[in-house]
Amino acid sequence: MDLDCFKNILVVIGGEPHDSTLTRGVALAIANGASLTLMDVIPPVHQSFFSASPQHSIEELQAEHREARRQELLRLVADYVSTGIAAEVVVRVGNPAFEIVQQVLRGGHDLVIKTANTRTGLKHLLGSITRALLRTSPCPVWAIKPGSEPRYRKILAAIDPLADDPEHMGLNEQIIRLASSLAHSESAELHLVSVWSLPMERTLRSRLGAEACDLLIRQAEARVRKTLDRWHASHVPREIVATVHLPRGRASEQIAEVAARIDADLIVMGTICRTGLAGMLVGNTAEQLLDSVTCGVLALKPHGFVSPIRLTDDNHDSPRSE
Incomplete structure (x- = not known):
């Protein structure tokens, strides 16, 4: 896209x-x-x-x-x-x-x-x-x-590089390609962000000790970085140099923090109603991100998304307003 x-x-x-x-x-x-x-x-x-x-x-x-x-x-x-x-x-x-x-x-x-x-x-x-x-x-x-x-100066694309199902992988590709295209047309900086964490970190730290847990954290970050680098190499045009951000923590907080720190003009992200934003955010996490950002948002849908709203009679307006 x-x-x-x-x-x-x-x-x-x-x-x-x-x-x-x-x-x-x-x-x-x-x-x-x-x-x-x-x-x-x-x-x-x-x-x-x-x-x-x-x-x-x-x-x-x-x-x-x-x-x-x-x-x-x-x-x-x-x-x-x-x-x-x-x-x-x-x-x-x-x-x-x-x-x-x-x-x-x-x-x-x-x-x-x-x-x-x-x-x-x-x-x-x-x-x-x-x-x-x-x-x-x-x-x-x-x-x-x-x-x-x-014209935008800085564009932030939020993806989940470790997603392995077709829906999320397709959405990641849409996000990167559209953000890259927009950055090229606007002569803007492109930034990629992926938020990660070590599952059960607190439990692992108490069971394995700090040194072993820290090793697992470094390995997890290296895996995310390697995967994100592959996405970058395969979907970002060579003439565009993208800055990669890999913050660890809660997705909503970290994406908003990166956007604020780089003074982003626009966040390009995905929305999947069942699981949240770009497969990373679940439930209230999505709402928390939207509450925190102070820049524009370009939100994409996965291929095949069908709106829950159905087309009604063209001659009638909706019966209510909010």
């Missing part, structure tokens, strides 16, 4: 600052000769909040609001007419994550680009909508930090 594989891009323009998101989406669409769709999801008008006058029904007011938002998006598109790009505009009503996935399924999009929600602060950069998309979107999700620079 290279950066130029994205040919049908969906850019979500919500209430967050969207300049970086739109600029990134337009630039990628131009570079790839891709189609571009701008989308927003607006909340439904509820009778309990708003009593319609005899002249205007709730449905009419909702339709007016929807059309007004559509015109706003069309004006955003007009700013890029000189680039020669033709973009479509979609405005739906209801649950944002649900409607975005519906559009991905309906439009056959291969990438969602969205501004990371910052209402909960940098410690919780990825808001609830983005989190839901990471779990349910059938295509990659690119959550962009508001106000980020037009």
